Amino acid sequence: MQSKEVKIYDTGFISGANDSGILINNIQVKAGYILHKGIVEGNIAVGDTVQISFDEDRRRKIMNNHTATHLLNFALRKHCGDADQKGSLVTDERLRFDFSYKSPLTTEQLEGVDEVVEEFIKKNDIVYAKNASLGIAREIQGLRAMFDETYPDPVRVVSVGIPVDKLVQDPTAPAGSLTSVEFCGGTHLLRAGHMSNFTVISEKPISKGVRRIFAVTGSEADAAKIRGSTLQVEADQLMSQVKDGKYEYNDIIGKINTLIQNKTTRLQFQLGEKIR
Secondary structure (H helix, E strand, C coil), X not given: CCCCEXXXXXXXXXXXCCCCEEEEEEEEEECCEEEEEEEEECCCCCCCCCEEEECHHHHHHHHHHHHHHHHHHHHHHHHHCCCCEEEEEECCCCEEXXXXXXXXXXXXXXXXXXXXXXXXXXXXXXXXXXXXXXXXXXXXXXXXXXXXXXXXXXXXXXXXXXXXXXXXXXXXXXXXXXXXXXXXXXXXXXXXXXXXXXXXXXXXXXXXXXXXXXXXXXXXXXXXXXXXXXXXXXXXXXXXXXXXXXCCHHHHHHHHHHHHHHCCHHHHHHHHHHHX
């Protein structure tokens, strides 16, 4: 399976004279050209003076999820060891992350991943980004990169909490192993704390030896955690009723299925572990 890093495009508006313009709903790079696709309103022609604006709220959510993707990558290394990135997708709604790992993540691993990212958010570390020599940058300890990808020279290095200059001055020092360091040309937050919140909402296999995580940030993470807390209460109530002998086996299965159909995937997994 081949995969890669993908960050969704911006949307916005190209404004011309007399209320004319183009509502941009897609941006693609083709043959070295940046193509803006959209709906034309009024009359606009080559040579017109225009102003370009983008959807700042949407961009901010993309920045949230992009920085979170880097921190998730670091957290997986910490709790899963040899878990190499196989691809990712960053949108304004959520992030998707594919990685090599042979077995499902345990509840403890999933909670640990959340805790690592949440600690970065609490510390509100600066997100540093700077170009560096590719040869030197490749030697940074702890660097996470998809080395089958082709990177430019110089390459843009994104580091959370540790200045890039410090890392390239002594790339073999252990500092880089203590935080998130990646090659990346995308848009990021200025500080990790601007993300506000983070949580994993799904983890599943997609092929042999490769698993996929979905996660959310900001207000979407707030809502997911509220749903998770509600499920936890319902699961605890069900467990108590099971222990009291209130339900027969078939009734228990029906109750579990109801919870699975209506609640978040991650806590479904926790419930399954408790019942077993």
